[in-house]
Amino acid sequence: MGDVLSFEDLSITFGEVEAARQVSFTVRKGEVVAVVGESGSGKSVTAMSALGLLPRKAEVTGTIRLEDREIRTLPGKQLRALRGNEIAMVFQEPMTALSPVHTIGWQVAEAIKLHQDLPDVHKKVVELLSTVGLDRPEERARQYPHELSGGMRQRVMIAMAISCDPKVIIADEPTTALDVTVQAEILDLLRELKNRLGTAIVLITHSMGVVADLADRVVVMYRGDIVEQGSVDDVLLRPEHEYTRRLLKAVPRLGTGTRQAEASQEPVLRVDGLTVLFAGHKAVDDVSFEIGQGEVLGLVGESGSGKTTVGRCAVGLQKPVKGTIALFGQDIANLSAKKMRPLRARIGMVFQDPASSLDPRMTVAECVAEPLILHRAPKRNERVAELLDAVELGEQLKDRYPHELSGGQRQRVSIARALALDPDLLIADEPTSALDVSVQASILELFLDLQRRLKFSCLFISHDLAVVDMLANRVAVMYRGKIVEQGSRADVFGAPQQDYTRRLLAAAPVPDPVEQRERRVSRG
Amino acid sequence: MSGPNTRRLKRFLRNKLAFVGFGLLVLLVLFCFVGPLFYKTEQVLTTLQDGRLAPGVNGHPLGTDDLGYDLLGRLMLAGQTSLVIGLAAGILATVIGMLWGAVAGYAGGWVDAVMMRIVDAGIAIPALFLLVVAAAITTPSVPMLILVIGLVSWLVPARLMRAESVALRGRAYVESMRLMGGSSVRAIGKHIIPNAIGTVIVNATFQIADAVLLVAYVSFLGLGIPPPAANWGGMLSDGLTYAHDGAWWLILPPGLLIVMTVCAFNFIGDGLRDAFDVKFGGH
């Protein structure tokens, strides 16, 4: 009794692909069940099946029950009566999950009107919007999705989800696109809802921090199977299955870093008073820093704080309105394209998104060879083989196209390419944000190893504090275009001076439920 | 291991419509270019006495026209002109449009603004005007029609390509190549054009179909190629004047062939669109 939603022997296949096999678990009233597992393990399809939202070609067997009604076999009309009303869903992508041409108010109102007959829907809409913590709800209701930030949009999604007081909310990676501070707020919101309304929540996520923060129970999926389930403390602290252990081990933890700031040397990159305007808005405001020979500078900060822009300026992809950038002691503002070429050979860059930084029409080998061709390096083929070897990509992969690789493999290709010319400076822009934790772990390992061997200097951009903690010698924290704090890794993470840095550190959840609970309490 | 091209081919062949289109096109080409080798007819010297025969008379399966040319043979000859002009003009328009759009989109800034305002102006000038002026300045011939039709229809591909180019310019792989010291020419040639090729090829098939129609339209307006050359559009518009007498054989065959050609290229275009569609791609 008390099971609100239960899956029994649920199997889902897409033609050949078995996306989920014999999946069984239940969610009780007021309980949060987290579903974790590597990418493609069947988390989303399982969740989607509860609402009958799978594409037609999916074959589903097994039972899904809402309280004691079998819902998998319900006819369309009854199923629709259920959707949004008793089971609601919050989707991963807040950017695209809302219709761009309808107002927020209209979309929330629609969710209500489809199931309820209220005299004053507008009032209810405003109420809901303020419930999910949007300021000026009256005004927000009249706005369009593009006028809202990602976090706000995610709140709108939640407002829609709770509009009919559903029995279950399924939240599919509700915070992946958001930065830690916003993430923390969303999580608080979900928790509050659960407490107040007794809603059952199925939470799909790859962040163990989130799991630790919110979940009561955890279901671990691996290649379509549930390999382990149990209370959050049991699973996170005392994992039984081999895969769960591997997964947890791969999660980077803040406060485990070891690298020290090194003695100041001739700076490879010096940025002074950098200011960048986008449509009159200061994306980067008077930023100055240096990176010495062989040093890794971690650049952290919330989403949109200007990290990528700083990185792009450093290599001349973006023209600043003010400030100087000196590469290897030369001010690049005064360099002609021709003089710039030899400098370019000494810089490598790994872009934020591994998928888009490789030309989909070039093979792995061609991608890696491109800088060699551009700078007419000798013995190209040998060098490519050597590089692929260095990033642990086998010979058999060299003729594949990027879309035939996994995310991790793609990231390695772009690292190999960045290192092709033995750069003295590497700019790595969130090289792991698109990856799942296990893949991320292997890339970070590789990176550390290469950096130790090749001794290149590096600007390492990330919003994941734990990752930076692991790699950086020194850390700079950006907030709204400004560097608010910089110093050695140990200083910044160990004894933050600035309020913002402290908030950032506090907001980052740790994948330990006990510790996380304490942190939450201390945060207040 | 299968490269993206073989996979694309498979996807293309799996699309039934595309397959039908491709089959149609092969048939048409065979009819126009191989047909005359087996079905030999006089298409230069006139025989006025034999003019305007109904189908079947004197061994002319589709009858003859005013000048005594065998109509079936004429359809083949006309098809060569229509297909050649259609293909060449479509490709010309696509190539010009592609390069123009790629450069404009890639360069951005004022170069882009100037180049695209030229395209805007071109779009704003009715194609009819350019056709009329071209007909007045030069005399119609196959190369001339190819050039003119190519020149009036490159604007849309240019627009399309520019949009692609703008989007691709910002892609990290183009930026990374530039960052590594690559030139603009390489960026356009090696990255931007190849990555927009799907859109471009699909558009090219539509351009070809449109060019075939435009030849018909131009003939209707009396700007066609002088006799004894022929094209389907010209035959169709000539035939129309006899339609009041129920001379279906003058209208139906060229009309049908035009429709078949346009459909064939459109089907192929649809198939290619699917074949190049990234959403269909992936694993």
Added chain:
Amino acid sequence: MLQAVVVVWVVTIVVFFLLQQIPGGPAKGILGVQATEEQVRAFEQAQGLDQPLPVQYFHYLARLLGGDLGESYQLNQRVGDLVAARLPKTLVLTGLSTLVALVVAVPLGVWQAVKRNRPTDYALSAVTLLLYSTPVFLVGFVLLIVFGIGTGWFPVQAPQADTVAGIFADSKALVLPVLTGTAAVLAVFSRYLRSSVVDNLDEDYVRTARAKGASERRILARHVLKNSLTSVVAMLGYYLPVMFGGALVTEKLFNYPGMGLLFWNAAQTSDFPVLLGVVLIVSVATVVGSLLADVTQALIDPRTRRVKT
């Protein structure tokens, strides 16, 4: 806005200088074979054709800025008056055709998208493609033969009235020409809409709407359609010159003297002021059309709403 003006200006230059490339100059075209040397000279003097080209262009531009499109060489009317008389006619015809085409194409395109890659979709695709690939003059001709001359259901001429009200009053006579115009663009619109709806059906917001419990019908009508229309509206703006070309055929077949015909005749006789005037108006209309399309698009799609300079 400034760019729009520049576009129109470029058009005037291109057109003006292109026209000068026509061999023989306008005099022969206007005056005919029998013209004497004296007539040619008198004509050229009267029209200022004996002056150097740039001077002629400047005169033209100066008058144009004063709102004067000049005077036809041979129609004995001011180009402005000619256009004022013909433009509404063409607008009525193309406007109605477009409207009818949209009214048919929207449900058709949506339906095809819903049934995509199934027999219904293929069948409808075949029908629209058939329409698309049949030259306009053939469509108009068949309509005329069947419904005009054959059955006598509809008049074979478009309304002959000179006023817009008069044209609408003769609504029966509008049927065939409007249908001809419709056939020309219907296929394009419906194919466009189909692919747009297909794209939109893949969007995440559709999934969101489904998760809310909205019916498929509601999703199409309230969500997808509005999103799809933005791209169709953008296309409409650029379709103007194409429709103008198509209008000529309808005008010739249905005895309806509009802009297409005015232009065509001027081209036949080298009536440069009329040619220039018509091309100018059409290009302005195109530019205005795309601006309007932008505005409409902004009305539908808030993302494109931004301050224009």
Added chain:
Amino acid sequence: AGCSSESGTGPSAQPGSVTFALPPNATPNWIMPLGIPGYLASYNSSIYKLLFVPLYTYNGTSGTVALDLKAGAAQQPQYSPDGKTVTVTLKDLTWADGSKLTTRDVEFWYNLVRFNKTKWGGYSKGRLPDNITEFKAVDDKTFQFVLDKPYSPDWFTANQLINVRPMPQKAWDKVSADGPIGDHDRTEAGAQQVFDFLVAQAKDLPTYQSNPLWKAGNGPYSVQEFTTGGQVTLVKNPKYTGEDVSSLEKISFKPFTSADAEFNVLQTGGVDYGYIASANLNSRSSLESKGYQVQPWKGWAITYIPYNFNNPQAGAIFKQLYVRQAIQHAVDQDSIVKNIWRDMAVAGYGPVPQDPSSPYISDTQKNNPYPFDIAKSKQLLESHGWTIGGDGVATCTNPALCGPGIASGTPLRLTLLAESGSKETDNMMAELKSSLSKIGVALELKQAPLNTVLGNSKACQPAQPECSWQLSFFGTQGSWYFEAYPSGERIFGTGATSNLGSYTDPKADELIAASTSTADHDSMKSYSDFLAKDLPVIWLPNPVYQISAIKKNVNIGNQDPLAAMQPQRWTVS
């Protein structure tokens, strides 16, 4: 068919009223009997001649082209024996304001033309008004023109006096709309002001229906409707005092955008007097069953392809008479007429219109000196040193025989620029190319719109770049329409503007001069004989002016080869 559908398009013409279909794209746009360049279209003069009676007019409705005194404003002109003075007596006609037509009205015309000759549409150097040295008013009804030299009376009346248009001096001799009437025309400056004022008024098309100037006429009709779109309705003028009284109450001229559109309307009975394209002749019986009769309207014209004798490449070839003869022998006019024009054209063998018959045509021309004969044609070339090669093209292999200026190895390759837009022309050109290829002449066809063809085919000197054209065809509607007297000074006289191919021959010039300046009728015959043999151009069949379709209850008599209309004489039964 049986159902009543359109309004006002009943199956037969309404009593007393006729709807006439104007040619495609013809919109009447000039009302003043004094034309300026650009506004001389025949449908304009057809209309204003019915409002303002011309001094003389010719027509061919009787079967030959002759002076039609009934439709003119004067008695037969009298020429003095020396041929240098012509005396004209006016008829009793009344202007709309009730005043009589007087010699002052003729003088008014003469003054305006004399002082504004370069602006006048009918001017050509040496002709009117240059060849009149003096206007003498004998009295109110009689005047004399004194000529600068003797002219052929036939020529002068038919080609010069027909341009004289008495105009209502008492209504029009002013310089502004509400200015006083006076003798402004008698001074040069005044005449110019009056001319400019009248032209400005005539340029105001929208006011044609209302402007009092245009209501001042003396003709059998007056304007009821004259729209800018070209719709014109004339009604019988009750005040007309002449002898050519209209039996029709009303005639409407209806504009059409294309022949197709006209044909569609014709089929539904929407016009009483229309036309069809020759391609639609197959529908003849269906039209006849709908109450129409189909009649060719033959034109007073000839159709030809000029040789450009000054072309640097082909000029020398064209100058050889045997080449021109060979080419003419290769033109199968009879088959072209029958199969391409479907008998709606008349084979032509010389410079005088072949049909209707006239006293001007020579027997030589009538009997075709160069009948279709490929063998003969081939033989002509071969006997002059040309040999047909493997590619089917003849080359000159014996320059001594070929003629001066033709080098050995010169191929017989010619280019022909032809008018586009007509199926019949396309076919005729294809036929020409085909038959010429049989005698070893390779003809390259190019097509362009009519005015490009005209622009490209100018009389020129060999060194000029515009002399690159070799052959040119612009005769879909007939190459040259004559005035009543078909003399050829403008097309075949040395140095004449419309002598496009720069044909020149002293004998021809002599004969032409004789035909225009002596009273001798045979001078035209000799001219016709000589040019039929000398082949200044390739003679081709002359297409009819139009193929008319006329309601059976409308009786129009013969159609006028001069392409004018006499609706006042039509009857509706």
